[in-house]
Amino acid sequence: MCHRHRKLAVAAETAGGEGAGAADEVGNVTIPANATKRISASHKRMTNPESVQAPPEPLLFDQIDVIDIGCARGVWPREVAAKLGSSTTCVGLELRSELVKAANAEAVDAGTDKHLRFRAMNCKSEAHWDALFEGRTESSSSTGVSFVAIQFPDPWAKARHLRRRLVDPEFAALTLKRLRPKYLYLSSDRQDLFEEMVSVYAEVLDGMGMRPKSVVDAQEGESEVDREVLKNLAANSDLDAKDGALTYDNVSLEGVTCRPVYLHCHPLGIGTERDLVCEHLHRKVNRALFVLEQQN
Ligand SMILES: C[S@@+](CC[C@H](N)C(=O)[O-])C[C@H]1O[C@@H](n2cnc3c(N)ncnc32)[C@H](O)[C@@H]1O
Numbered sequence: 001m002c003h004r005h006r007k008l009a010v011a012a013e014t015a016g017g018e019g020a021g022a023a024d025e026v027g028n029v030t031i032p033a034n035a036t037k038r039i040s041a042s043h044k045r046m047t048n049p050e051s052v053q054a055p056p057e058p059l060l061f062d063q064i065d066v067i068d069i070g071c072a073r074g075v076w077p078r079e080v081a082a083k084l085g086s087s088t089t090c091v092g093l094e095l096r097s098e099l100v101k102a103a104n105a106e107a108v109d110a111g112t113d114k115h116l117r118f119r120a121m122n123c124k125s126e127a128h129w130d131a132l133f134e135g136r137t138e139s140s141s142s143t144g145v146s147f148v149a150i151q152f153p154d155p156w157a158k159a160r161h162l163r164r165r166l167v168d169p170e171f172a173a174l175t176l177k178r179l180r181p182k183y184l185y186l187s188s189d190r191q192d193l194f195e196e197m198v199s200v201y202a203e204v205l206d207g208m209g210m211r212p213k214s215v216v217d218a219q220e221g222e223s224e225v226d227r228e229v230l231k232n233l234a235a236n237s238d239l240d241a242k243d244g245a246l247t248y249d250n251v252s253l254e255g256v257t258c259r260p261v262y263l264h265c266h267p268l269g270i271g272t273e274r275d276l277v278c279e280h281l282h283r284k285v286n287r288a289l290f291v292l293e294q295q296n
Helices: 003-016 075-084 097-110 126-132 138-142 159-164 169-179 191-207 215-221 224-243 273-281
Strands: 023-026 029-032 066-069 090-094 116-120 147-151 183-188 261-263 286-291
Touching: 066 075, 075 090, 075 097, 075 116, 075 224, 090 097, 097 116, 126 169, 147 169, 169 191, 183 191, 191 286, 215 224, 224 261
Parallel strands: 066 090, 066 147, 090 116, 147 183
Antiparallel strands: 023 029, 183 286, 261 286
């Protein structure tokens, strides 16, 4: 058990003895005392994407290595930036501007803002992506983003909220066109929504003529991200051998060439805040990684 998980376990034990509704803030994750079935309230809070009108400030990094779409407080990009070092540029995008403001201030205080930035935007808005990448030079726009993560996007489960869901075919096309990822990672503890996300991306990838790349070939790039992904995929194969490879019957990929690999563990070896809550609650997390040919 790593130090974060150990702290979580201890907190859960302590919180378990307190009255319902009491909460402990440990390792940046809020665990409610009555956390047996609940995901923490801060993770459930949802902002209507259409209410976020102000475009983001431009992002002037030449190269972006990791983008986390819907990063909430930015804990995951911060930890990835710390793990992969200053040669890896990480960006967190989030609807809630107050979280982004705090995450940027923390990066400035920690002296990591040269390679770690956050922006408040509605990632479903094409105009917001235009604003984010305004002023990028031709050379900086010609390379894709190495690793794009969409982790536990808000469910918006009700039919009348369908339009607010993050992943739909338009959003998938927008992100693939703008970011041209080498690795596209999707996760959710809602299996139905996970299967929907994977199916949507697989079909859109195929429709755009994007090609899968073998994981071994991806090694050629040899960036910090490549090295980390390969290390964690090897760990995943060990788990496949032990527990069996994961499959999803409801993801219909007939005739589709762009298939993901399903993973037991995170491909960058660091879980998000929600991953930790799920681990604590013993909720299964569904994970898929598309490894893609990067097109210029
Ligand atoms: C359930 S939280 C998950 C946070 C984090 N990824 C994790 O795994 O702990 C989903 C986050 O996605 C953000 N989000 C949802 N729709 C978005 C959109 N259209 N643009 C940007 N962020 C969005 C929400 O505001 C929320 O912070």
